[in-house]
Amino acid sequence: MKKIEAIIKPFRLDEVKEALNKLGVTGMTISEVKGFGRQRGHKEIYRGAEYQVDFVPKIRIDVVVPGDMADQVVATIAEKANTNKVGDGKIFVLAIENAIRIRTGESGKDAI
Amino acid sequence: MKAMKLIGAGLLLLGGGVAVAWADDPTPMSNKEAIELVQTHANYVWTLVAAVLVFFMQAGFALVETGFTRAKNAINIMMKNLMDFSVGSIAFWAVGFGLMFGTTTTGWFGTDGFFLSDYSPDGDPWVLAFWMFQVVFAATAATIVSGAMAERTKFVGYLMYSVVISAVIYPIFGSWAWGSLFHGDGWLGKLGFIDFAGSTVVHSVGGWAALAGAIVLGPRLGKYGKDGTIKPILGHSMTLAALGVFILWLGWFGFNPGSTTVADKSIALIFVTTNLSAAAGAITAMFASWAKFGKPEIGMTLNGALAGLVGITAGCANVSPNSAIVIGAVAGVLVVFSVIFIERLKIDDPVGAVSVHGINGAWGTLAAGLFNAGGTSLSLVGVQLLGIVVCFVWTFPLAFGLFKLVDKTIGLRVSPDEEMEGLDMVEHGGVAYPDFGIASHGGMVGFPGEPAAVKGLVGGAVPLKQE
Numbered sequence: 001m002k003k004i005e006a007i008i009k010p011f012r013l014d015e016v017k018e019a020l021n022k023l024g025v026t027g028m029t030i031s032e033v034k035g036f037g038r039q040r041g042h043k044e045i046y047r048g049a050e051y052q053v054d055f056v057p058k059i060r061i062d063v064v065v066p067g068d069m070a071d072q073v074v075a076t077i078a079e080k081a082n083t084n085k086v087g088d089g090k091i092f093v094l095a096i097e098n099a100i101r102i103r104t105g106e107s108g109k110d111a112i
Numbered sequence: 113m114k115a116m117k118l119i120g121a122g123l124l125l126l127g128g129g130v131a132v133a134w135a136d137d138p139t140p141m142s143n144k145e146a147i148e149l150v151q152t153h154a155n156y157v158w159t160l161v162a163a164v165l166v167f168f169m170q171a172g173f174a175l176v177e178t179g180f181t182r183a184k185n186a187i188n189i190m191m192k193n194l195m196d197f198s199v200g201s202i203a204f205w206a207v208g209f210g211l212m213f214g215t216t217t218t219g220w221f222g223t224d225g226f227f228l229s230d231y232s233p234d235g236d237p238w239v240l241a242f243w244m245f246q247v248v249f250a251a252t253a254a255t256i257v258s259g260a261m262a263e264r265t266k267f268v269g270y271l272m273y274s275v276v277i278s279a280v281i282y283p284i285f286g287s288w289a290w291g292s293l294f295h296g297d298g299w300l301g302k303l304g305f306i307d308f309a310g311s312t313v314v315h316s317v318g319g320w321a322a323l324a325g326a327i328v329l330g331p332r333l334g335k336y337g338k339d340g341t342i343k344p345i346l347g348h349s350m351t352l353a354a355l356g357v358f359i360l361w362l363g364w365f366g367f368n369p370g371s372t373t374v375a376d377k378s379i380a381l382i383f384v385t386t387n388l389s390a391a392a393g394a395i396t397a398m399f400a401s402w403a404k405f406g407k408p409e410i411g412m413t414l415n416g417a418l419a420g421l422v423g424i425t426a427g428c429a430n431v432s433p434n435s436a437i438v439i440g441a442v443a444g445v446l447v448v449f450s451v452i453f454i455e456r457l458k459i460d461d462p463v464g465a466v467s468v469h470g471i472n473g474a475w476g477t478l479a480a481g482l483f484n485a486g487g488t489s490l491s492l493v494g495v496q497l498l499g500i501v502v503c504f505v506w507t508f509p510l511a512f513g514l515f516k517l518v519d520k521t522i523g524l525r526v527s528p529d530e531e532m533e534g535l536d537m538v539e540h541g542g543v544a545y546p547d548f549g550i551a552s553h554g555g556m557v558g559f560p561g562e563p564a565a566v567k568g569l570v571g572g573a574v575p576l577k578q579e
Binding site: 046047 | 343344346347409411412448451452455464
């Protein structure tokens with residue numbers, strides 16, 4: 001099993017989600033995060049004083065899939081989240097030791 | 113013919129019936145008295161409706177203040193505003209009203225009317241209507257200060273100040289200008305000082321007290337960098353702030369026209385001057401911020417509308433609509449530059465209360481003299497300037513001394529740790545938005561440990577000493 005963590009631009013979420021559903025991904029978790037890579041941020045003003053905002057709002061998607069699906073998932077996310085602009089995000093792939101379904105106690109591949 | 117006879121008989125009956133009915137009326141009132149009574153009733157209704165509108169400005173102040181400050185202090189802002197009105201009501205009932213409107217021998221303060229002693233069940237109830245109208249004005253002056261002192265003031269210390277401004281500081285100056293509206297006879301009013309609804313009496317008093325408070329407190333942690341750069345502390349809701357300004361604008365339609373305390377045609381002009389000044393202030397403030405910072409900025413524009421409202425408050429009844437636009441336009445530009453100037457003096461005023469109410473209160477009072485529809489004169493402008501200066505000389509030292517006294521006794525400012533945690537948890541044991549996962553990084557730019565690329569930041573978001 002692999003866990004895919006993707007940091008993407010918030011407005012790409014719906015498209016990524018639809019595409020993953022079509023692939024057969026059975027569930028996912030998202031969270032609202034802030035971050036920056038090489039994008040840095042931008043200047044804003046508040047009541048006459050300028051300030052630099054480095055952290056940019058992003059969406060983080062966590063999905064756990066069977067190992068043989070991982071490459072497809074990564075490619076799908078990369079395609080749908082891409083806007084060809086700075087700040088599109090990153091995808092990380094991790095190995096998962098185990099997964100358990102809380103309701104039934106199933107573990108391993110049966111849990112995802 | 114028969115029809116005529118019938119009609120004639122009918123009229124006779126009617127006339128007879130009326131005569132009989134009239135004969136039973138124990139106190140036939142003359143037309144004149146009846147008309148005067150209707151006018152009196154209308155005065156009551158208008159004054160009290162206006163009082164309700166001004167009361168609702170408390171909601172406006174609360175929303176503006178909370179919108180411009182951080183979520184972790186929202187409960188504290190609400191509590192202070194709640195208490196400004198509640199404590200202020202009682203203080204004004206007990207002491208303030210008497211000092212402001214009681215009979216005076218010196219022309220410097222009232223000597224009766226405490227605890228609403230003028231009221232008796234079979235007496236003239238006008239004292240109640242008048243008191244009601246005046247108490248909401250007193251509460252307005254008091255609540256101006258909480259904005260400038262937001263996010264770092266001890267709740268108990270603030271309560272102590274709130275009693276004193278409503279009981280002493282506001283009413284005594286108020287008696288000098290407005291005492292003659294009831295049983296008093298203030299010396300400043302006798303000189304011909306024009307301040308119809310209180311640019312100076314209410315707004316400057318609040319504004320200068322706010323200045324004193326902000327100075328004694330010192331700036332919020334993280335507001336100024338080691339090298340003196342100004343670091344914005346973002347308010348948590350521009351929508352609440354904007355709603356607050358709209359509510360204040362609405363309430364001002366009671367504040368200004370209501371000050372006639374009479375229901376007649378003169379209120380129409382006052383509505384118009386009030387609105388035009390507010391609109392002009394918002395527009396010029398927006399353009400000023402646009403020119404200076406490259407974008408029309410919401411905080412400055414909102415302050416501009418308020419500045420226009422404060423600026424017209426003195427002259428709303430004696431200037432023309434055209435003049436009102438000029439007054440508001442100047443106020444809008446003035447407030448923008450004043451906010452920047454005061455911040456550069458290292459006086460941290462989270463909502464711009466000093467600029468909106470203090471500075472523009474003075475401008476409005478001066479403008480009432482300059483733009484007087486009956487013509488201006490050196491002596492008229494001179495009296496206006498006198499009132500402006502006297503208000504500052506009375507209010508600022510008193511408020512400053514009071515805040516210093518509180519600071520020396522129970523302490524005026526919370527500790528740095530308490531300030532970083534947020535007053536809601538520390539002073540009130542609560543969270544304003546428990547359902548929302550608010551990342552309480554103090555609302556400051558950046559998170560603790562943010563890379564040093566952001567210039568001028570004082571060691572992350574948790575500095576331990578004030579600069």
